[in-house]
C-alpha cells in the first residue's frame with residue numbers, strides 16, 4: 060500500500076471508535092443532576108451513529124420516556140462512503156424489514172426515529188419502537204438533509220469522526236443547538252474550537268477529566284496497536300488518552316470555584332517543587348506569568364496568567380475569564396527573528412513552527428532550549444486567564 064493510502068486507512072480506522080455505555084451514562088447523569096428536565100420535550104439528534112453498533116441510540120431509546128424526550132433521531136453513515144467500516148453488516152432493524160434493499164444499504168445513510176408511540180405494543184416506548192428509513196444521501200453530517208435534522212433538533216449528542224472534529228464543531232456552532240460531543244483535549248486550541256470556549260459557548264463536560272477512556276473498535280482493528288485488547292465479550296477495545304466531552308449543556312462542576320492559595324503561600328507551601336524553587340516566571344514573549352499547574356494558580360494575583368489546557372477541567376466562568384491562548388490568538392510582545400533548538404548543549408534543526416510561550420533562562424543546560432539570540436525554554440500550549448474579581 061502506498062504511504063498516503065496507509066495513513067488514510069489509519070485515519071479512517073480512528074474514526075471508528077465506539078463509545079462505551081458507562082461513559083454516556085455518567086455524562087448524561089451529570090447534566091440531569093444539574094437540571095432534571097434538560098431533555099424534557101426536546102428533540103435529540105444523534106448523528107454519526109448506528110443503533111446496531113453505537114450505544115448512543117440504545118441509551119437514549121432506553122431512557123426515552125423517563126427523560127421525557129419529544130423525539131429522538133439518529134443517523135448513520137453509508138458503508139460505501141466510509142473507508143473505516145470494513146466491519147459493516149446490515150442492522151437487524153433492516154434485515155427484518157420488507158423495505159430492506161442490499162444495494163441501497165451500502166450507498167445510503169439511514170435515519171432512525173423514535174416518537175412517544177408504542178408501535179410494538181409491549182406497553183413501553185423503547186428501541187423496539189424505533190422506525191427507520193434510508194436517507195437520500197450517504198448520511199454525511201454536512202449534507203443538506205442531516206443539516207436540516209440539526210436545525211430541527213434542540214440537542215445534538217455524539218462521538219463524531221475523529222478526523223472531522225473541527226468541521227463537526229463548526230457545523231454545531233452554525234446550527235445554534237445545544238450539544239455534547241466527544242473529542243480530544245488537543246482540540247482546545249484549534250481555531251474552530253477555542254473561540255467558542257473563550258466566549259463560553261462551549262466548555263468541557265464534568266465526567267472525563269483524567270486518565271484514558273476505552274472505545275470499542277471494529278474486528279479489523281490491529282490488536283498489536285498500542286492500548287488494544289480483547290474484552291470478555293470478545294470485542295476489541297482501545298485505550299485513548301486526552302478524551303473529553305465538549306458541551307454547551309450546563310452542569311454543576313463548572314460552577315464550583317477552585318480553592319486557591321495566595322502567591323506568597325504557593326511560593327512557600329506549593330506541593331510542586333518547580334513553583335517553590337522558580338516562583339512565577341514571566342514569559343519572554345507574552346505579558347503574563349507562567350503558572351505550570353492549575354492548583355498553583357495564585358488566588359490573589361490580578362494580572363494575566365498562562366495555565367495548562369487541563370485548567371479547563373476546573374474552569375468556573377464566574378471565577379475566571381479566558382482571554383486567549385499561546386497558539387496565535389493573543390498578541391505576543393516579541394517576534395523572534397531566529398530560533399534554533401539546543402538539546403543538551405547540542406544545536407539541532409528546529410522543526411517545530413512558532414515557539415509558543417518562551418521563558419528566558421541563563422544558559423543552555425541539560426534539556427531542550429531554544430536560541431532566539433539568547434537562551435529560552437519553551438512551554439507547552441497555554442491558556443491565558445484572569446481572575447474575574449480583578450475587573
Ligand SMILES: C[S@@+](CC[C@H](N)C(=O)[O-])C[C@H]1O[C@@H](n2cnc3c(N)ncnc32)[C@H](O)[C@@H]1O
Pocket residue numbers: 073074075076077078106107108109112113114115135136141143144198199200201217218219220221223
Ligand atoms: C468515532 S465513531 C463513533 C460512533 C458512535 N457515535 C459512537 O460513539 O459509538 C464516528 C462515526 O461517524 C461515522 N462517520 C465518519 N465520517 C462521517 C461523516 N462524514 N458523516 C457522518 N458520519 C461519519 C463513522 O463511520 C463512525 O461510525
